[in-house]
Amino acid sequence: xxxxxxxxxxxxxxxxxxxxxxxxxxxxxxxxxxxxxxxxxxxxxxxxxxxxxxxxxxxxxxxxxxxxxxxxxxxxxxxxxxxxxxxxxxxxxxxxxxxxxxxxxxxxxxxxxxxxxxxxxxxxxxxxxxxxxxxxxxxxxxxxxxxxxxxxxxxxxxxxxxxxxxxxxxxxxxxxxxxxxxxxxxxxxxxxxxxxxxxxxxxxxxxxxxxxxxxxxxxxxxxxxxxxxxxxxxxxxxxxxxxxxxxxxxxxxxxxxxxxxxxxxxxxxxxxxxxxxxxxxxxxxxxxxxxxxxxxxxxxxxxxxxxxxxxxxxxxxxxxxxxxxxxxxxxxxxxxxxxxxxxxxxxxxxxxxxxxxxxxxxxxxxxxxxxxxxxxxxxxxxxxxxxxxxxxxxxxxxxxxxxxxxxxxxxxxxxxxxxxxxxxxxxxxxxxxxxxxxxxxxxxxxxxxxxxxxxxxxxxxxxxxxxxxxxxxxxxxxxxxxxxxxxxxxxxxxxxxxxxxxxxxxxxxxxxxxxxxxxxxxxxxxxxxxxxxxxxxxxxxxxxxxx
Numbered sequence: 001x002x003x004x005x006x007x008x009x010x011x012x013x014x015x016x017x018x019x020x021x022x023x024x025x026x027x028x029x030x031x032x033x034x035x036x037x038x039x040x041x042x043x044x045x046x047x048x049x050x051x052x053x054x055x056x057x058x059x060x061x062x063x064x065x066x067x068x069x070x071x072x073x074x075x076x077x078x079x080x081x082x083x084x085x086x087x088x089x090x091x092x093x094x095x096x097x098x099x100x101x102x103x104x105x106x107x108x109x110x111x112x113x114x115x116x117x118x119x120x121x122x123x124x125x126x127x128x129x130x131x132x133x134x135x136x137x138x139x140x141x142x143x144x145x146x147x148x149x150x151x152x153x154x155x156x157x158x159x160x161x162x163x164x165x166x167x168x169x170x171x172x173x174x175x176x177x178x179x180x181x182x183x184x185x186x187x188x189x190x191x192x193x194x195x196x197x198x199x200x201x202x203x204x205x206x207x208x209x210x211x212x213x214x215x216x217x218x219x220x221x222x223x224x225x226x227x228x229x230x231x232x233x234x235x236x237x238x239x240x241x242x243x244x245x246x247x248x249x250x251x252x253x254x255x256x257x258x259x260x261x262x263x264x265x266x267x268x269x270x271x272x273x274x275x276x277x278x279x280x281x282x283x284x285x286x287x288x289x290x291x292x293x294x295x296x297x298x299x300x301x302x303x304x305x306x307x308x309x310x311x312x313x314x315x316x317x318x319x320x321x322x323x324x325x326x327x328x329x330x331x332x333x334x335x336x337x338x339x340x341x342x343x344x345x346x347x348x349x350x351x352x353x354x355x356x357x358x359x360x361x362x363x364x365x366x367x368x369x370x371x372x373x374x375x376x377x378x379x380x381x382x383x384x385x386x387x388x389x390x391x392x393x394x395x396x397x398x399x400x401x402x403x404x405x406x407x408x409x410x411x412x413x414x415x416x417x418x419x420x421x422x423x424x425x426x427x428x429x430x431x432x433x434x435x436x437x438x439x440x441x442x443x444x445x446x447x448x449x450x451x452x453x454x455x456x457x458x459x460x461x462x463x464x465x466x467x468x469x470x471x472x473x474x475x476x477x478x479x480x481x482x483x484x485x486x487x488x489x490x491x492x493x494x495x496x497x498x499x500x501x502x503x504x505x506x507x508x509x510x511x512x513x514x515x516x517x518x519x520x521x522x523x524x525x526x527x528x529x530x531x532x533x534x535x536x537x538x539x540x541x542x543x544x545x546x547x
Contacts, residue, residue: 016142016150021199025141026157028192029134032092034161035188039099040064041169041270042181043120044252045263046106051113057252062370063117065245067125069364076132076356077216080349084133084140085199091130092193098122099186106179131359136352139343140201144413148340149285155336156281161274170267208496209430219466220353223346226464229406230345230354234361236297236405237338239396241365242372244304244334246389247311247327248273249370253382259317272321276328284333293337293405300334301397303327305390312386338362341405347413347502412503419498428528433490438525441482442518451482454511461508462486465500466493480517494526 016022047060078087102119105111138150172181211219224230255266287296307327314320338358346354369389376385443451455472462470467486475481488494501509516522 014149014153016146016153019142021201022141022150024195025134025192025199026153028195029154030157030161032188032192033158035185037161037270037274038169038172038181038188039102039123039185041263041267042173042178042185043116045170045173045266046111046178047113047116048252048256050111050116057250057374059117059371059374060120060249060252062249062367062374063120064124064127065241065363065367065370067121067128068131068359069367071125071128072132072356072360072363073217073220073353074213074356075129076136076220076353077213078129079133079136079352079356080220081210081213081216084137084352085196085201087133088130088137089193089196091126091133092189092196094129095123095126096186096189096193098126099182099189103179103182103186106177106182111178128359132352132356135339135343135355136348137201139348139351144344147343148288151340151343152281152284152332152336155284155332156278158277167264167267167271170262170264173263173267208499209492211496216353220350220357222466223350223464224354224357226460227345227354230342230358232403232405233338233341234358235403236396236399237335237358237362238365239399240297240301240304240334240338240393241362242369243301243389243392243396244308244327244331245366245369246373246386246392247304247308247324249373250377250382250385251311253377254311254320254386255317258311258382259315259320261317265317269317269321269324273324273328273331276325276330277332278328279325280329280332281336283329284336287333288337288340293341293407294400296337297334297405298397298400300330300337301393303330304334305393305397308386308390308393312383312390335362345411347415347500349415349500414503415499416501416503416506417499418506419495419501421495422526426528428491430492430495431490432528433488433493434529435488435491435494436527436529437484437486437488437494438527439484440523440525441484441512441516442480443482443515444480444517447515447517451512451515454508454515455482455484458484458508458512461501461505462497465505466497491528 017026044057044060047057051057075087098119102123105115105119135151135154138154139147142150169181172184224234251269252266255261255269259265261269291299303326307323307330310323311320314323339355342354342358343351373385373389376388441451452472459470459472467488470484470486473483473485475483488497513522
C-alpha cells in the first residue's frame with residue numbers, strides 16, 4: 001500500500017497523475033473507453049434500424065447496465081479476495097473475445113435484435129467483473145488523500161472520450177457500418193491488457209486464508225447493512241440512476257424522431273453530453289470544498305431534470321445538445337460524489353464489495369428505468385417519457401429531505417494491527433468453534449449514559465465486522481459490572497474479525513477503556529463451545545484485551 005503524502009497534494013485535481021502506474025492505466029483506459037463508446041453508438045443505432053419497436057431500442061441501454069446489477073456483488077467479492085490486476089486482465093480479455101465475435105456476426109449479417117442484446121449483455125458482463133477491481137485498485141495506486149481526485153479523473157477520462165467518441169462513432173457507422181465500430185472496440189482493449197500485464201503492484205500479503213465466495217459476499221452485504229451512511233448513498237444512487245437513465249436510453253429516439261437526425265446527429269448529442277461531463281469532473285473537486293454533499297446532489301438532480309425536459313420539448317439538435325451539456329455535468333457530479341463517499345467511508349478489506357453493492361443499486365436503477373421509460377415511450381412517445389422522467393428526477397432530489405447525505409469526513413480506515421493471537425492452553429485449529437467472547441467492564445453510575453451510547457456504536461461495529469449474537473448484559477448482584485458478549489463461528493473468523501478493526505474504530509475502544517473504572521483493564525474471556533450429552537460445555541481461554 002502506498003504511504004500517505006502531505007495533504008497539500010490533495011488540493012490539486014491532477015495530483016494522481018504524479019503516480020506513473022495511474023497515468024499508464026488511465027491512458028490505456030481512455031483508449032478502451034473510446035472504443036467502448038464507438039461500440040455503443042454502433043449498437044444503439046443498429047438497433048434503430050433492425051428493431052420493431054422503441055421498447056427494443058431502450059433495451060440496449062438496459063442490456064449494458066443489467067449485468068452490473070446482476071453480477072456486481074460477485075465481482076466485488078472476487079475483487080477483495082483475488083489479485084485485482086489478474087481479475088482485470090481476465091475481464092479485459094473476455095471483452096476482447098466477445099467484441100471480436102460481435103464484429104464477425106455483424107459482418108456476416110447474422111445479427112438480430114436479440115442477438116445484439118445478447119452480445120452487449122456479455123460485453124458489459126465483462127465490465128461488471130472489471131469495474132469493482134479497477135475502482136478498488138484506485139486506493140492501491142494513489143494515497144488515500146488523493147482518492148477523490150483520482151475518482152474525478154477517472155470520470156473525466158471516460159467523459160473525455162464521450163465528448164468526441166460518439167461523434168466519431170457516428171461517422172464510422174455512417175461511413176462503414178456497425179461492424180467497423182465493433183471492430184474498433186475490439187482493438188481498443190489491447191493497450192489496457194498490455195499495461196495490466198506489465199503492472200506489478202507491491203501489496204501486503206494476506207496472512208489469513210481466503211474467504212469462500214459466499215462468505216465474502218455475506219461479509220460485504222453485512223458491512224453495508226450495518227453502515228447507515230452508505231445505505232443513504234445507495235438509495236440516492238438508485239433514485240438518480242432510475243430517473244436520469246431515461247435520457248441516455250431514449251436519446252437514439254430523440255435523435256431519430258424528435259430532431260429528425262441520423263447516426264451522426266446522435267453521436268454529436270452524445271458528444272455534447274460528454275463535454276458537459278468533462279466540465280463536471282473538473283469542477284467536482286472544487287464543488288466538494290464549497291458545497292455540502294446534499295446540496296451538490298440536489299443540484300445534480302435538478303440540473304438533470306432540466307436536461308430531460310429540454311430534450312422532450314426541443315425540436316433542434318443544437319438546443320438539445322445545450323441541455324445535454326448540463327446533463328453531462330450533473331451526471332458526473334452526482335455519480336462521482338456517490339463513488340467518493342463510498343470509498344472514503346470503507347476500509348480496504350471490503351471496499352470492492354461495498355463499491356459493487358453501490359453499483360448494483362445505481363446501475364440497477366438505470367436498468368429498471370431504461371425498461372420502464374422504454375415502455376412509456378412505446379405507448380406515449382419519447383417526449384412524454386422524458387417529461388415523466390424529469391418529474392421523477394425532481395422527486396429523487398426531494399428524497400434528501402428525508403435521507404440527507406452525510407458530509408464527507410476524512411477517516412483513518414487503515415488496519416489497526418494491534419491484535420495478536422493470545423497464547424491458548426488448548427490446541428485450537430482455524431476451523432475450531434464456535435467461539436464466544438465476553439468482555440467485562442466496571443462502569444460508574446454517572447458514566448452509564450455515555451457508556452451505553454458508546455456501546456451502541458461498538459455493537460454496530462462488531463456486527464458489521466462479522467460478530468454474531470452481540471449483546472450487552474448487566475450483573476444483577478453488582479450493577480457496576482457490564483458484560484459485552486458475542487460469537488464468531490470459528491477461531492479463524494475471530495482472528496479475521498479483529499484484523500478488520502480500523503484506526504477510526506479504535507477510538508470507540510479507547511472511549512470504553514477510559515470509562516472503565518477498574519484497577520485492571522477490562523477483563524476478556526474467550527471460550528469455545530463444546531456440545532455434550534448433557535448440554536453445552538464452555539472451555540475458557542484468557543488473553544490480552546481486544547481493541
